[in-house]
Amino acid sequence: MKNMELKEQLVKLLGSDNVCDEMAERICYFRDCGPDKAGIPDIVVKPGNTEEIAVVIRLANKIKKPVYTWGRATTFLGSGVPQGCILLTTTRLDKILKVDLDTSTVTVQAGVIWHTIDAVLKDHNRELFIPGGGGLFSGTVGGSVAVNVIPHAITEYGMTGDHVLGLEVVLPDGTIIHTGASANPDCLPIERYSNGPDISGLFMGAYGTLGIITEITYRIRKTPELEKFAFYAFADYKKAVEAVNEIQKENAATFVIGLFAGPKPKDVEGEAFIHIIVRDSEREATYRLKQAERLCESFNGIAHDAFGTKKYWEDHMYSWLRNVAPGPYYAGAPYMCPEVAGFMPTLQLKDSLALLFQYVEDHKAEFEKYDILIKGFDTYFTRNGVYLWIDTLYNEMKEDSWKYGLKLRGELCDLMYGKGKMAAGGLGAGVAPYAMPKLGNTFTFLKQLKKTMDPNNVLNPGVLFLGD
Numbered sequence: 001m002k003n004m005e006l007k008e009q010l011v012k013l014l015g016s017d018n019v020c021d022e023m024a025e026r027i028c029y030f031r032d033c034g035p036d037k038a039g040i041p042d043i044v045v046k047p048g049n050t051e052e053i054a055v056v057i058r059l060a061n062k063i064k065k066p067v068y069t070w071g072r073a074t075t076f077l078g079s080g081v082p083q084g085c086i087l088l089t090t091t092r093l094d095k096i097l098k099v100d101l102d103t104s105t106v107t108v109q110a111g112v113i114w115h116t117i118d119a120v121l122k123d124h125n126r127e128l129f130i131p132g133g134g135g136l137f138s139g140t141v142g143g144s145v146a147v148n149v150i151p152h153a154i155t156e157y158g159m160t161g162d163h164v165l166g167l168e169v170v171l172p173d174g175t176i177i178h179t180g181a182s183a184n185p186d187c188l189p190i191e192r193y194s195n196g197p198d199i200s201g202l203f204m205g206a207y208g209t210l211g212i213i214t215e216i217t218y219r220i221r222k223t224p225e226l227e228k229f230a231f232y233a234f235a236d237y238k239k240a241v242e243a244v245n246e247i248q249k250e251n252a253a254t255f256v257i258g259l260f261a262g263p264k265p266k267d268v269e270g271e272a273f274i275h276i277i278v279r280d281s282e283r284e285a286t287y288r289l290k291q292a293e294r295l296c297e298s299f300n301g302i303a304h305d306a307f308g309t310k311k312y313w314e315d316h317m318y319s320w321l322r323n324v325a326p327g328p329y330y331a332g333a334p335y336m337c338p339e340v341a342g343f344m345p346t347l348q349l350k351d352s353l354a355l356l357f358q359y360v361e362d363h364k365a366e367f368e369k370y371d372i373l374i375k376g377f378d379t380y381f382t383r384n385g386v387y388l389w390i391d392t393l394y395n396e397m398k399e400d401s402w403k404y405g406l407k408l409r410g411e412l413c414d415l416m417y418g419k420g421k422m423a424a425g426g427l428g429a430g431v432a433p434y435a436m437p438k439l440g441n442t443f444t445f446l447k448q449l450k451k452t453m454d455p456n457n458v459l460n461p462g463v464l465f466l467g468d
């Protein structure tokens with residue numbers, strides 16, 4: 001089908017305001033927040049509801065044209081927008097459908113950003129069971145669930161998906177389904193693990209390759225009474241890792257963040273820095289923070305003013321982790337980041353960091369030559385391990401720096417998904433080719449699943465490197 005004809009059909013389905021084929025708009029979608037340049041779509045559509053999405057998907061199948069789902073593109077990992085695709089944005093799916101205080105749930109459309117939900121729940125003295133990730137002012141809930149975003153407060157509360165109770169999804173053939181309890185239309189979405197297999201999990205972390213998430217029901221709760229903060233510096237990074245491992249075992253903190261490279265927090269000496277946040281009743285928060293402090297000190301941690309920790313938590317601004325203004329933290333525009341990230345057991349972090357430090361030492365001269373900076377080897381400690389994200393920065397104004405940045409990402413993926421014993425936690429078109437082939441039979445199974453669910457390969461082809 002010619003593009004003009006496609007446009008006419010889409011305009012009939014969605015209205016002329018919601019279909020655009022102007023180059024000035026299409027070109028805005030060729031990149032996410034990372035270094036990868038992707039394709040330019042032929043046409044951009046902005047459906048306003050689930051049924052409209054389903055209709056677009058059915059048309060795409062008929063003409064065998066790929067569709068890419070666009071939340072707010074706050075990932076750093078390579079959007080993988082296919083050249084000449086239909087780009088479908090969820091911007092207009094921006095409604096909070098229901099706050100149900102009786103069942104402690106909130107149901108939202110997929111294009112809502114995390115912060116909007118937080119603001120509404122605040123009026124009810126409620127919060128999402130787990131806050132969004134650092135991108136909560138910009139990322140959509142649908143995009144975040146699709147990538148399994150690593151949220152704040154993960155040390156105690158767990159992953160984003162742990163608190164999803166049900167989804168509405170448009171499958172690759174345009175069928176609309178509900179997962180969990182409300183798959184039965186007579187039931188409310190109060191339980192994910194009902195009505196048979198856990199279908200919700202299929203779409204979390206699938207990066208939009210197996211379906212488009214259109215609605216999400218999420219668990220909410222009363223906002224904890226008190227928040228307390230601590231900040232420790234360690235002369236030996238291995239001791240910092242051991243201290244956090246003990247904090248995790250004792251459940252002494254709600255959220256622990258570790259900084260292991262990059263610029264040091266202002267006016268603080270050390271090899272590693274630990275930010276601790278505890279949220280609980282007044283009595284429990286006081287007790288747990290004391291326990292965490294005692295554990296840090298038993299591993300030679302030195303306490304410092306926790307002002308930056310508090311500001312980071314309240315303002316969600318990463319630069320506060322290093323007590324600096326955003327400019328120096330991000331090394332000043334236009335440095336960009338080809339991120340590599342993933343999970344490992346906490347104590348493994350000692351060996352994996354040693355590998356990274358050695359890698360940097362071995363490539364010092366090249367880093368200087370190609371203008372590569374290290375923003376950080378930073379970590380969120382999870383319930384059972386640690387999520388490490390390796391942020392190297394290249395200079396966007398220099399082509400050889402960009403090329404080297406991409407090569408560096410590939411080498412770091414190979415190193416960390418191999419000897420570094422790290423399981424990929426952030427995928428996308430830029431990283432998937434390094435991570436997925438390591439999965440053996442699981443990779444084969446995923447490819448078969450994709451082929452079965454999406455025989456025309458219309459939904460986000462290429463994003464997870466599923467063999468297309």
Ligand SMILES: Cc1cc2nc3c(=O)[nH]c(=O)nc-3n(C[C@H](O)[C@H](O)[C@H](O)COP(=O)(O)OP(=O)(O)OC[C@H]3O[C@@H](n4cnc5c(N)ncnc54)[C@H](O)[C@@H]3O)c2cc1C
Nearest residue numbers: 071072073074075133134135139140142143146150208213
């Ligand atoms: C300042 C900053 C801090 C950040 N901090 C964190 C952090 O702490 N932890 C973390 O994990 N990430 C973090 N991120 C990354 C980012 O916030 C998440 O990846 C993000 O929430 C994804 O949402 P999005 O709407 O931008 O999705 P997009 O980037 O638009 O999409 C991501 C993927 O999901 C697919 N997708 C989008 N919407 C849907 C849908 N409705 N249904 C199915 N598939 C869909 C897309 O096709 C794509 O493959 C941060 C980003 C920024 C800018």
